[in-house]
Amino acid sequence: MQPRIMDLQKVSFKSFVSEPRSSGVASRSHSVAKPHQKLRSQFRQISLRDNVMSKQKTRGRNYSRCNRCIPQAVSSVFQDLPVAGGTAYGATEGSCMSFTVVGASGDLAKKKIFPSLFALYYEGMLPENFNIVGYARSKMTQDEFHDLIASTLTCRVENSEGCGEKMEYFLSRCLYVSGQYNEAADFAQLDSALSQAEGNREANRIFYLSIPPSIFIDVAKNAADNASSKTGWTRVIVEKPFGRDSQSSKALSEALALSLTEEQTYRIDHYLGKELIDNLAVLRFSNLVFEPLWNRQYIRNVQIIFSEPFGTEGRGGYFDHYNIIRDIMQNHLLQMLALFAMEPPVSLDAEDIRNEKVKVLRSMRPLDMENLVIGQYKGRKSTNGQDYPAYLDDPTVPEGSLCPTFASLAMYIDNPRWDGVPFLMKAGKALNKRCAEIRVQFRHVPGNLYKNATGLDENLLTNELVIRIQPDEGIYLKINNKVPGLGLRLDNSRLDLSYKSRYNKELPDAYERLILDVVNGDKRLFIRNDELEAAWALFTPLLHKLEDDKIAPELYPYGSRGPIGAHYLASRHGVRWGDLSEDE
Numbered sequence: 001m002q003p004r005i006m007d008l009q010k011v012s013f014k015s016f017v018s019e020p021r022s023s024g025v026a027s028r029s030h031s032v033a034k035p036h037q038k039l040r041s042q043f044r045q046i047s048l049r050d051n052v053m054s055k056q057k058t059r060g061r062n063y064s065r066c067n068r069c070i071p072q073a074v075s076s077v078f079q080d081l082p083v084a085g086g087t088a089y090g091a092t093e094g095s096c097m098s099f100t101v102v103g104a105s106g107d108l109a110k111k112k113i114f115p116s117l118f119a120l121y122y123e124g125m126l127p128e129n130f131n132i133v134g135y136a137r138s139k140m141t142q143d144e145f146h147d148l149i150a151s152t153l154t155c156r157v158e159n160s161e162g163c164g165e166k167m168e169y170f171l172s173r174c175l176y177v178s179g180q181y182n183e184a185a186d187f188a189q190l191d192s193a194l195s196q197a198e199g200n201r202e203a204n205r206i207f208y209l210s211i212p213p214s215i216f217i218d219v220a221k222n223a224a225d226n227a228s229s230k231t232g233w234t235r236v237i238v239e240k241p242f243g244r245d246s247q248s249s250k251a252l253s254e255a256l257a258l259s260l261t262e263e264q265t266y267r268i269d270h271y272l273g274k275e276l277i278d279n280l281a282v283l284r285f286s287n288l289v290f291e292p293l294w295n296r297q298y299i300r301n302v303q304i305i306f307s308e309p310f311g312t313e314g315r316g317g318y319f320d321h322y323n324i325i326r327d328i329m330q331n332h333l334l335q336m337l338a339l340f341a342m343e344p345p346v347s348l349d350a351e352d353i354r355n356e357k358v359k360v361l362r363s364m365r366p367l368d369m370e371n372l373v374i375g376q377y378k379g380r381k382s383t384n385g386q387d388y389p390a391y392l393d394d395p396t397v398p399e400g401s402l403c404p405t406f407a408s409l410a411m412y413i414d415n416p417r418w419d420g421v422p423f424l425m426k427a428g429k430a431l432n433k434r435c436a437e438i439r440v441q442f443r444h445v446p447g448n449l450y451k452n453a454t455g456l457d458e459n460l461l462t463n464e465l466v467i468r469i470q471p472d473e474g475i476y477l478k479i480n481n482k483v484p485g486l487g488l489r490l491d492n493s494r495l496d497l498s499y500k501s502r503y504n505k506e507l508p509d510a511y512e513r514l515i516l517d518v519v520n521g522d523k524r525l526f527i528r529n530d531e532l533e534a535a536w537a538l539f540t541p542l543l544h545k546l547e548d549d550k551i552a553p554e555l556y557p558y559g560s561r562g563p564i565g566a567h568y569l570a571s572r573h574g575v576r577w578g579d580l581s582e583d584e
């Protein structure tokens, strides 16, 4: 049978418990009728002071710093245990970790943070003693909070034994505290709730600021002043956007630095947590065949592409203040570029890697308006009569907004390795497909003996390496191959590493990987302050010019391939977009 990878979100909690015993996944699980409801009555009886770790058997494990590399092994060891946990890197045996989600009532918390925390617990990757605390202004009872979380939890399709019990136990470690973001007294209450849950253990605390940026500073200050751990470390995860330009980003960094050290601050860019991005360095530095080609001598251009098949629906208010360049390019795509283009680091240590990334960013040629194309999607009626709205139809978007929902940009890295190689970026919403990838187009074979076999189009002869981040994660290399049979005909074919066929494993969500790194104090995949400064220094002049000059975006239909200007831009730099070629 073909090995399969299944998406995490396949079995919802509700469908899981109502599934007949004989069917697939559910039949392998324990039968648990609505565990979170059963839990409610239990929860009422268990006071936090008791810090009851319930009836679960726990087995402490000391994961090494590199425990991120071995989840498969760990899960196979732990798959039958109701609770599995370890001691986080930098924490002492018997200590506990409290994870507070500030903005717990919000979209990101529900969509990503709680499910990721559960998935980590499920895989045995959380410390043995942990508490999950939700904090927000919304009034919620503990039951309502548990319902909210329970509705977001899913079990892995593989190894789903004991899923119901694990959910039940996980929920028993979840607690809600309601408070304002700018009230010291409310954070003092949060502190005492945390202390109660932690009991007499040494406690390490993580705060995830899953809130709008306008309140980052208040929350960082209140958390640092009133709810920091007194017995262990305190770490704070900050979500993007980290400002709108160099000036606002600097102001934010300086204000945060009054409350948090750089060491404590984890600036998250969830693209760095994606499997194929985490694999980039492995691909380059552990295979002899790639690194020698990774330079201007062999590479003709590099394309970094992001596209989404939906618009800003519901998020127009936020988006209009930022636009696609700030939302996707200045962070996700630029981070991909830096990892792709950096020199080999001295070691895999966070600081060594980040030093190399900063060097790339600082070697980039200033961005030029001539090398930018912007677009905005307009409405479209499909052939089956469905209406797709224009960006401007969103009621939260200001009338006549010029905000780009698409951008394409040609960039250059003025260093010896990349001199003259165009790096093209393209990012857009409401396009024809969901895709994120890096495409590397190689130069022509000099004096190619086979050019007569393929005709005059040199592009048919060039190799292309594609690193597909999503969907259908994989890496493939387009090569020329002889069509089998008599005569000589060449075929552009693929050496294909499809993750779906190669690995019989569900891929962890990016947030799982990144949250685990915070637990373990590993900053390799987080943005350092000077990286952020360099990224803004690159983009700020371009963004200001775009806004000051009120440049009108080119309109493109919802669901199309984007504005035609992107093709002209590419061809001015001698590039053809690989994702638009016929065999893609």
Ligand SMILES: NC(=O)C1=CN([C@@H]2O[C@H](COP(=O)(O)OP(=O)(O)OC[C@H]3O[C@@H](n4cnc5c(N)ncnc54)[C@H](OP(=O)(O)O)[C@@H]3O)[C@@H](O)[C@H]2O)C=CC1
Residues within 6 Å of the ligand: 103, 104, 105, 106, 107, 108, 109, 111, 136, 137, 138, 181, 209, 210, 211, 212, 213, 214, 215, 239, 240, 241
């Ligand atoms: N959602 C996503 O997919 C992504 C989000 N992010 C970033 O993560 C962070 C959280 O995102 P998301 O969950 O979508 O945000 P939400 O808008 O859902 O806000 C989170 C919570 O913050 C509180 N809140 C909202 N607006 C305000 C306000 N004006 N003043 C005070 N409190 C407010 C609300 O809680 P209450 O009223 O209960 O206090 C809300 O539930 C943001 O910085 C966002 O940019 C980054 C990448 C993706």
Ligand SMILES: O=C1O[C@H](COP(=O)(O)O)[C@@H](O)[C@H](O)[C@H]1O
Residues within 6 Å of the ligand: 270, 308, 327, 328, 436
């Ligand atoms: O940061 C963001 O990313 C999402 C896309 O993330 P993905 O993991 O689903 O590819 C994007 O939709 C959003 O606008 C942006 O803020």
